Amino acid sequence: MEGLEELNVKIVERCLVLPCLPSPKDTLCLSNFDNQPLLRTFFNTLLVYEACEKNLVDPAKTIREALSKVLVYYYPLAGRLRKKEDGKLQVECTGEGVLFVGAMVNNNLSAIGDLDYLKPSFKQLLFTFPFNTDLEELHLIVIQVNRFTCGGFVVVVTFHHSLFDGKGLGQFLKGLGEMARGEVMPSMKPIWDRELLKPRKLLVHNLDMIEDKTRGISHPWALPISKESIQVSLTLDSNTIKCMKQGLWKNVGKYTLHLKLLQL
Template sequence: MNFTVIRSSGNIVRPSESTPSVTLNLSAIDKLPIYRIYVHSLHVYKHGDKTAAKVICEALSKALVPYYPLAGRIKETSDGELQIACTGDGAWFIEAYTDCSLESVNYLDKVLKMPKDELLPTLPPETYGINPLLRIQFTRFTCQGFVLGITMHHSTADGVGAAQIINAIGEFARGFRHPKIQPEWDREAVPPRLVRAYGETKPFPSPPIPDYQLEPAIFNISQDEINNLKSDFKELTGDYCSTFDVVVASLWCHRTRAIELKKQTKVSLIFLVNARRFLDPPLPEGFYGNCIIPVTITVSSGWLVEASNKEVVQLIRNAKARVSTKIKRWVSSDELDESGYPYASLFAYTTLCISDWISPGFDKIDYGWGPPVQMFPIETVGIIMPIAIVGLPPTPKKGIRLKTYCVHGMHLQSLQQYYKNGT
């Protein structure tokens, strides 16, 4: 998949109105080293017009008024604590265009083969002396469809928060005078002890360098397959389960069989849960900071490869059901609780990490020409933990698309075979 992208020089987009000049504290979760990164994503829109870049750029300027911390900068205190200096400096916006239509590249359906770096925003020149917390590249295709490459600092927002921010830009682009959800900074409402969910009471060490290379793969699971798995669970248990439950259970089983571990080997599944509603009191609707916590399930490889899909789905459901109780213990107890995940296990080949890109609602963001035909995160550095990203296939297809970096080369064919035979 080759096409040429020509970028403009880019420009700083400042808030359209004056904003507070203050320094804001981040929460204990915001400040974790694993969130001191930029997250990159691509959002593919089938339709647009000649005014689309201007409309979105102006909407960004308006959105930076209620979301003024995003126009600021990360700063570090003498004690090494991160804060946001609300300087009003702005976000970074690049307009670009290509020499082809989106249809000719199948709406970027071949996500593993596209020139992703060409569609993501570059940094401002060093002469600007800034590194914006939010960067956007608008790339117009000859069909007037467009791709938004969005880069956002993770310390400012989790997935739910990022979708809220970007959706506000879409609302301003569609003519709203105010976003439907009013943003709330409120980082002090996140109990500092909630960081215990991450299983570390001291600074995280540097990630270990794995002795394996993870190979990328894409697996599409049809809606019919998902419905069959959910129906089987309902028939066997009388309970309903989610699409996430059956898809993740299936992948975890297939992946464990593919890597052929000894039966007594411990294997772990790690996924993230939105903790906002489990806090007492719950966080306000407009809170957009980091409030996702990891849930870890550990069993023996032997048990997992012999278990039925129903048993693994129930294991996941039970783990999610315990989240509320665990949060209360992490927040209220003075005793150390080691039930969070150990940081080092993230990078073990016996662990599978799950990233859910459906729940936040990125697939519904509309700038005036309809929602995206697809969107997906982009990795700009080497993947060093076994991970599967749960997303949606390009519209109008139904079902789930898994983008995985969870096995090395010698095991990839085995994993692919399971999906050829169905889930």
């Protein structure tokens, strides 16, 4: 940690990016999975790009223009969250845009090391909302492009977890990259359809009954709370990921069979 430099980051632009074409003005439902209180938070993803000849063009300008194009297909991201009377969240497609931040860093990219250790000054690489920001004023996604003196840059994507899981964010970033490379549309267009995951009323009543009967009992799926936490880095090669997927599918197959037996 001693070898890592303190970062000197200067914000050079901050603007709203709107879809480059008119988008629908409607209100979209979130599924019950998306409405879990644990998902009502923001996560950050850091994408690090070393300097190369392809980086001669201003990356901030390229990404900002690509963002405006990809938002045509991901137009709900340009909207805002709204809370219904029952406390559930929904997305109002207002077209207000997403926040884009461009910054210059007076350091070489080597200053951040391999990100195994984070210094407080590294927080300058990402945008954070003030603690008292109202839910309905939050941007659903924020992108900050940090350009280093060596020509490398770091893109930090801050996203609301109610709108994205890891796979969904990956699909969005892939589409953003395709638009930045000059494609006219993403290779995989997003589909909303989250209202299909609404449970039936009967199921809701049954879950309420289960909750009443198990009140006060420690749920088996509750996450253990640890008083101490450590930061580690894991490197997963392709063979490890393949083995993990195979094991997962074996378990999924067992649960699928079990559910079919219950339905019979």
